[in-house]
Amino acid sequence: MHEFPFHRWGRVACIVAVWGPLMACQPTAPTGQPTGTSATTAQATGAQKNDKSEQAHLFKVNPSPKQVFEVEFEIHDAPGPLMAVRGSAGYSATQAPNCTFVTNAWAGTWGTPFKGLSLPVTPMGPNRFVMTVALDGMLDEDYYGKGVCRWKMGGAGAGFAASAAEEDTQYGLSLDAKEFVDGATYRKYYWKGNYPQRKTKNESGIPSSSAGVSKPEDLLPGFRENVFSITAKVRVKP
Numbered sequence: 001m002h003e004f005p006f007h008r009w010g011r012v013a014c015i016v017a018v019w020g021p022l023m024a025c026q027p028t029a030p031t032g033q034p035t036g037t038s039a040t041t042a043q044a045t046g047a048q049k050n051d052k053s054e055q056a057h058l059f060k061v062n063p064s065p066k067q068v069f070e071v072e073f074e075i076h077d078a079p080g081p082l083m084a085v086r087g088s089a090g091y092s093a094t095q096a097p098n099c100t101f102v103t104n105a106w107a108g109t110w111g112t113p114f115k116g117l118s119l120p121v122t123p124m125g126p127n128r129f130v131m132t133v134a135l136d137g138m139l140d141e142d143y144y145g146k147g148v149c150r151w152k153m154g155g156a157g158a159g160f161a162a163s164a165a166e167e168d169t170q171y172g173l174s175l176d177a178k179e180f181v182d183g184a185t186y187r188k189y190y191w192k193g194n195y196p197q198r199k200t201k202n203e204s205g206i207p208s209s210s211a212g213v214s215k216p217e218d219l220l221p222g223f224r225e226n227v228f229s230i231t232a233k234v235r236v237k238p
Helices: 039-045 052-056
Strands: 068-076 083-093 101-104 109-111 114-118 121-125 128-134 151-161 171-176 185-191 227-236
Touching (some): 068 151, 083 121, 083 128, 128 151, 171 185
Antiparallel strands (some): 068 128, 068 227, 083 114, 083 151, 121 128, 151 171
């Protein structure tokens, strides 16, 4: 797994159904200093760093995850060849007094940790790909000298496109953490008209992010008849 700056994908950690900027989803605690901490303690442990990108470097990937799943993606009736261009998972630590950092010392505001990891999406045959996801992918540890930070995965997903070119439409399918159930299958539908690149913008009835819809009927007549789908099958990794 590799660390990466999230800039498109949502629903991962923040349950946003489009690929939005996840770093903007990072919560801020109420004004005031967490109980049992002091400015001196915070500075001594490195919590005085209020740049969120700097915070991300403190957090560690779990070297021995136990809650590991494989997600098999299969593309059905696509308008042309698609390749996997992105896989990711988002993790946040619970908002607790022992797991916060200063975002604005003058205003007395605090933030809680967030971390995005990029995940390999491996081709397994024609229109089939596999991605491995660990629900416990981040290491629970005392990052601020105030007690152990407990991490939870918000979600994970993958994106597919005709090529890695920025202008190509990315078709994304993401799953919430609660959807990682052994044997579960999920399907999303996508309008073919945006392949390989978007031809219409802000058209009513079309997911502007190409994040997909749960059923073709969620699209307007004229679009719902021209769709392809991606399924995601979840299984516990042996």
